[in-house]
Amino acid sequence: MKILIAYDGSEGAKAALDDLPRAGLGNSIEAIILSVAELWLPPPPPSTGVDESFPLYTPPGLKSARETVAQAIEQVRSLAKGASARVQATSRSWKVSTEVYTGSPAWEVIKKGDEWEPDLIVVGSQGRSALGRLFLGSVSQKILTEARCSVRVGRRPTTAGGAPVRVLVGVDGSPGAQAAVQTVAKGEWPSGTEISVIAVEDLSVPLALGSLNPQVTEWIGETDEGNHQWVRKMVEASAEDLRGAGLDVSAVVKEGDAKKVLVDEAKRLGADCIFVGSTGFSNRLERFLLGSVSAAVANRAECSVEVVRTKAAREE
Numbered sequence: 001m002k003i004l005i006a007y008d009g010s011e012g013a014k015a016a017l018d019d020l021p022r023a024g025l026g027n028s029i030e031a032i033i034l035s036v037a038e039l040w041l042p043p044p045p046p047s048t049g050v051d052e053s054f055p056l057y058t059p060p061g062l063k064s065a066r067e068t069v070a071q072a073i074e075q076v077r078s079l080a081k082g083a084s085a086r087v088q089a090t091s092r093s094w095k096v097s098t099e100v101y102t103g104s105p106a107w108e109v110i111k112k113g114d115e116w117e118p119d120l121i122v123v124g125s126q127g128r129s130a131l132g133r134l135f136l137g138s139v140s141q142k143i144l145t146e147a148r149c150s151v152r153v154g155r156r157p158t159t160a161g162g163a164p165v166r167v168l169v170g171v172d173g174s175p176g177a178q179a180a181v182q183t184v185a186k187g188e189w190p191s192g193t194e195i196s197v198i199a200v201e202d203l204s205v206p207l208a209l210g211s212l213n214p215q216v217t218e219w220i221g222e223t224d225e226g227n228h229q230w231v232r233k234m235v236e237a238s239a240e241d242l243r244g245a246g247l248d249v250s251a252v253v254k255e256g257d258a259k260k261v262l263v264d265e266a267k268r269l270g271a272d273c274i275f276v277g278s279t280g281f282s283n284r285l286e287r288f289l290l291g292s293v294s295a296a297v298a299n300r301a302e303c304s305v306e307v308v309r310t311k312a313a314r315e316e
Contacts (some may be wrong), residue, residue, distance in 0.1 A: 002118040009079040012124030016154025024187025027093040035080040038104040106139040128274040151304040152306040164192035168271040176277020180308040185245040197251040201260040259293040
């Protein structure tokens with residue numbers, strides 16, 4: 001498994017590193033820690049071959065700019081090395097390397113993701129760049145939206161180190177939600193891990209699922225009761241998939257606004273992470289359940305949030 005970790009040395013970035021041992025990632029991991037100096041390189045010095053007896057004049061401002069960039073790169077490189085040591089201290093079997101770039105943090109993370117094709121990008125919930133401006137706080141939304149792979153917004157665990165890992169999986173029957181279930185099922189979780197599967201029925205949203213998915217047409221009737229039965233079957237099917245992986249699983253259906261219910265339920269359970277799909281079904285009026293709220297949950301939750309993308313979504 002390949003993981004790209006965006007790191008800027010902030011408390012949010014450090015929290016994302018501390019969250020990794022409770023993420024179910026296992027031991028066979030190749031990780032790159034990517035740190036970005038939010039600076040743009042000035043023109044390079046003249047190439048070799050110039051008569052050194054008549055050196056080209058370098059304006060003081062340009063020379064100062066080059067020195068500033070060099071210092072920033074060294075600072076960021078030091079941050080990346082420190083992050084690597086921090087990760088290796090808790091995950092000794094991982095293969096960890098570091099890379100440093102200059103430019104726009106969001107663009108560099110997304111670009112590296114497109115080139116290297118990791119399975120997961122890890123970002124902190126907030127941070128600051130080398131110039132003191134917001135880094136992953138404002139950029140995380142862009143990475144969540146534009147990255148082609150799954151994205152984990154890591155936050156520092158709120159429970160004691162010896163406490164069981166608690167995971168909340170939001171499902172809505174969509175391919176993205178099914179991918180989230182499979183990601184959790186394939187995870188390498190410590191003994192005692194507790195998984196809660198939850199679906200949220202928003203009764204204010206008129207559903208038109210029958211026109212979107214033939215399988216749903218078989219399960220769901222034209223009444224609210226038929227819809228409720230379909231949601232219950234969908235939740236239980238997801239729970240059974242996870243139980244088949246040997247996990248301790250509970251399942252529940254709640255009513256309300258998915259953005260609020262998922263965040264509140266995670267807080268009530270003391271969850272370490274919420275797993276959701278990146279997209280959900282859509283009706284003619286608005287998106288259905290989790291499709292419209294995965295980014296909102298990632299921004300509002302007090303715990304970590306992993307937004308899972310399907311293989312098809314990655315290839316789009």
